[in-house]
Amino acid sequence: MIEFELSPQQRQLKEFLHWFAEQQVRPASLEADKNHDTPLPLLQQAKAMGLSMESVPSGGGPGGVEGGQGERQGNRIGVIAAEELAWGDASFVLNLPGAGLGGPPVRFMGTPEQKERFLSIFNGPELRWGAYALTEPEAGSDVAGIRTTARKEGDHYILNGTKTFITNGAKASWNVVFATVDRNLGRAGHRAFVVEKGTPGFRVGRIMDKMGLRASETAELVFDNCVVPVENLLGGEERYLQREGFKVAMQTFDSSRPTVAAMAVGIARAAYERAREIARQNLMLGRPSPRYAAIVEALATMARKIDAARLLVWKAAWMADARVPNTKEASMSKAYAGQIGMEVCSMAIDVAAGAGLLHDEYLEKWFRDIKVYDIFEGTGQIQRLVVSRRIFDDLGVRI
Numbered sequence: 001m002i003e004f005e006l007s008p009q010q011r012q013l014k015e016f017l018h019w020f021a022e023q024q025v026r027p028a029s030l031e032a033d034k035n036h037d038t039p040l041p042l043l044q045q046a047k048a049m050g051l052s053m054e055s056v057p058s059g060g061g062p063g064g065v066e067g068g069q070g071e072r073q074g075n076r077i078g079v080i081a082a083e084e085l086a087w088g089d090a091s092f093v094l095n096l097p098g099a100g101l102g103g104p105p106v107r108f109m110g111t112p113e114q115k116e117r118f119l120s121i122f123n124g125p126e127l128r129w130g131a132y133a134l135t136e137p138e139a140g141s142d143v144a145g146i147r148t149t150a151r152k153e154g155d156h157y158i159l160n161g162t163k164t165f166i167t168n169g170a171k172a173s174w175n176v177v178f179a180t181v182d183r184n185l186g187r188a189g190h191r192a193f194v195v196e197k198g199t200p201g202f203r204v205g206r207i208m209d210k211m212g213l214r215a216s217e218t219a220e221l222v223f224d225n226c227v228v229p230v231e232n233l234l235g236g237e238e239r240y241l242q243r244e245g246f247k248v249a250m251q252t253f254d255s256s257r258p259t260v261a262a263m264a265v266g267i268a269r270a271a272y273e274r275a276r277e278i279a280r281q282n283l284m285l286g287r288p289s290p291r292y293a294a295i296v297e298a299l300a301t302m303a304r305k306i307d308a309a310r311l312l313v314w315k316a317a318w319m320a321d322a323r324v325p326n327t328k329e330a331s332m333s334k335a336y337a338g339q340i341g342m343e344v345c346s347m348a349i350d351v352a353a354g355a356g357l358l359h360d361e362y363l364e365k366w367f368r369d370i371k372v373y374d375i376f377e378g379t380g381q382i383q384r385l386v387v388s389r390r391i392f393d394d395l396g397v398r399i
């Protein structure tokens, strides 16, 4: 039997986060968008409340959160939290302190000593971030084509290359950086290093000025004969015999894509609710009656697509909690939520018409923010490719 009810623990969390998003996060979001950052006091407040990148965007991580009867539900809690907080402001979610997308590779692959060294820094009261640096100017979707090199010299690796579009990469205490020891080896040559702030040869390039999610930092990172100690190679050399570096880069997405999709659902829901309120006010004023049918139809379409996207997200998160392979479902949820998010935000502006374009109207910001959900963590095209590959894998055909 399929159960759609939230547990009392999940419902309580959802209600609490909704209250926080409504009272604190959303009111600060337009200013944060203009200033390109979330106000520090708000992040400090979130940290004091126990909100971090560990509790939200990584979906609770592979360890998960234990539920009432020892049931693992970290990923489900992660997607509920991500939707609710992104309903307030998606940039705020990405700005939450913690290891972020850098957390899963350290947890999946790190030695016990590395996990302790790199993850324990987030336990204190200070605001600290980790980040995940895979994308390069010439290797975005084509992850296997990364060109950043790692050359072993004694007890160090020397990294050379550039990473681009790295969320929180500049402010991070460390970045998980993917590099190749030999491009001829393809995926088998990939390695994951933890590069700490201040490492010789590592510098931050430009901070990228974007259309949406403007309060979230996106950085270019430069490695110029960057000297990384061998102890910072995640998992040690023997872990890489079976293309582990590439696998870990991809495994990260199985847990993060449903959470990113949940954020898209949160933005879409915010836009839908705003459009519904504008429509309600207009209809109560008796205008614009000729558009009544179209507006009612638009609202029904938005509500239906949001619900469908959420069900895909919850299924992918449930599978992750149950330790059921969820690559296909994670990509389905991300592809669908990113796509319908854009449709819903656009339809919401149609409902509001001119008012929806004003800079001090949230709809304009959400319209800009939602676009990236069909780009980062793998574009919509790539998600559809992942899904179709899995479909044909099931048929025993390699495409």
Ligand SMILES: Cc1cc2nc3c(=O)[nH]c(=O)nc-3n(C[C@H](O)[C@H](O)[C@H](O)COP(=O)(O)OP(=O)(O)OC[C@H]3O[C@@H](n4cnc5c(N)ncnc54)[C@H](O)[C@@H]3O)c2cc1C
Pocket (backbone or CB within 6 Å): 101, 131, 132, 133, 134, 135, 137, 139, 140, 141, 142, 164, 165, 166, 167, 168, 210, 213, 218, 372, 375, 376, 377, 378, 379, 380, 381, 382, 385
């Ligand atoms: C705000 C933001 C934050 C980001 N944060 C991070 C981060 O923290 N860490 C990180 O490593 N990266 C991050 N990224 C990078 C992001 O993951 C890449 O932008 C994304 O993977 C796409 O790569 P690309 O931009 O190089 O586009 P390309 O890969 O050059 O794609 C261009 C177009 O070609 C299509 N395409 C490419 N290959 C195929 C194919 N095989 N089949 C069909 N279509 C294809 C794509 O779908 C797209 O439409 C971030 C990006 C943004 C915008």
